[in-house]
Structures are given as C-alpha cells and as structure tokens.
Amino acid sequence: MPETTLQEFVERKDYSRIRASIDIPDLIEIQKRSYEEFLQMEVEPERRKDQGLQAALASVFPIPDYNNTAVLEFSSYTLGTPKYDERECIEQGMTFAVPLKLRVRLVVFDKEDKGPRKKVLDVREQEVYVGELPLMTERGTFIINGTERVVVSQLVRS
Incomplete structure (x- = not known):
C-alpha cells in the first residue's frame, strides 16, 4: 500500500500581513549543551574540568578497604564509541x-605500618569496564530498548 502524507493533500496558505520579527529559539539546545558539558566527551581526560561526570566519579573515590590496607583511587574515565547507530x-x-571505562589505581599498604604515612607495597593501575552510558541524540532524546525517550525537567512548586 503506497504511503501518503497530509502535505500531499493540503496546501498551506499564509494570510498574515506582518512577517515574524523574531526567530524561534532552539529550545532543545540547552539540554543538549548541558549533557555535552556533563560528559565532556570531546575533552581529553587530563584536561577535564571538575564538573559533571568527572566530579561525580571524583566524589566517590578514593575507596579504602575495611582494614585500611588498600585504597582504590580514581584516575580518569573514557567513553567509547557506540556499537550501533540510532536507526x-x-x-x-x-x-x-x-x-x-574507568582508569583506577589500587594502592596496597604494609599491614604492619600503623602510622599516618604508611609504606606502599604495591600500586596497580588498570582500565575497568563499568557499563553502558546512554547517549543523547541530535534531537535531544535517548533511545532506551528501541524506544525514544525524552527527559522533561519539571519545576517544583513549594
């Protein structure tokens, strides 16, 4: 069955005398820019500002173990490329x-050393896969399980 659209049947006529004097702003641009600043995808890991995902991850680390014999430190994060395109x-x-992926460093201290400046026995640095992070499309939507979703911010009345 051939596809038809409404534009084929209805011709739009403009009877206004005064043309629009202002351009319609791109309202989605604010959310797209905010998400780009959150991820800092285009910025090298060493040059990232302490904001967005960088600040969120830095606030969780360092993570000491129960006996204070080791500590897990955050170094940087990297975002890969999508496996599949939007379509x-x-x-x-x-x-x-x-x-x-996170680059983390595990620092192991001497168990016998009880002072404030413990002797470091071993330092291991490794890149660890954390999970998949949804990307925003050019239309300002997220595709979750094949369905386009929109994040709508709400004003809360108090």
Missing part, C-alpha cells in the same frame, strides 16, 4: 549507548 537501535530494540 539500528530503534529497529532492533537496543539502547543507544557508549561503553564507560
């Missing part, structure tokens, strides 16, 4: 996302 995610019911 494929919608068609196959997948989430449009990128892999999130």
Whole structure:
C-alpha cells in the first residue's frame, strides 16, 4: 500500500500581513549543551574540568578497604564509541549507548605500618569496564530498548 502524507493533500496558505520579527529559539539546545558539558566527551581526560561526570566519579573515590590496607583511587574515565547507530537501535530494540571505562589505581599498604604515612607495597593501575552510558541524540532524546525517550525537567512548586 503506497504511503501518503497530509502535505500531499493540503496546501498551506499564509494570510498574515506582518512577517515574524523574531526567530524561534532552539529550545532543545540547552539540554543538549548541558549533557555535552556533563560528559565532556570531546575533552581529553587530563584536561577535564571538575564538573559533571568527572566530579561525580571524583566524589566517590578514593575507596579504602575495611582494614585500611588498600585504597582504590580514581584516575580518569573514557567513553567509547557506540556499537550501533540510532536507526539500528530503534529497529532492533537496543539502547543507544557508549561503553564507560574507568582508569583506577589500587594502592596496597604494609599491614604492619600503623602510622599516618604508611609504606606502599604495591600500586596497580588498570582500565575497568563499568557499563553502558546512554547517549543523547541530535534531537535531544535517548533511545532506551528501541524506544525514544525524552527527559522533561519539571519545576517544583513549594
């Protein structure tokens, strides 16, 4: 069955005498820019500002163990590239996302040393896969399980 659209049947006429004097702003641009600043995807890991995802991860680390013999420190994070494009995610019911990997450092201290400046026995640094982070599309939406979702911010009345 051939597809038809409303534009084929209805011709739009403009009877206004005064043309619009202001341009319509791109209201989604604020949310897209905010998400870009949150991820800092285009910024090298060493040059990232302490805001957004960088600040959230830095606030969780360092994580000491129960006996204070080791500590896990956060170094940086990297975001990979999406496996599938937006269209494929919608068609196959997948989430449009990128892999999130953290570079962490495990510092192991001497158990016998009880002073404030403990002797370091071993330092290991490794990149750890954390999970998939949904990406915002150019339209300002997220594709979750093949369905486009929109984040709507709300004003709370008190």
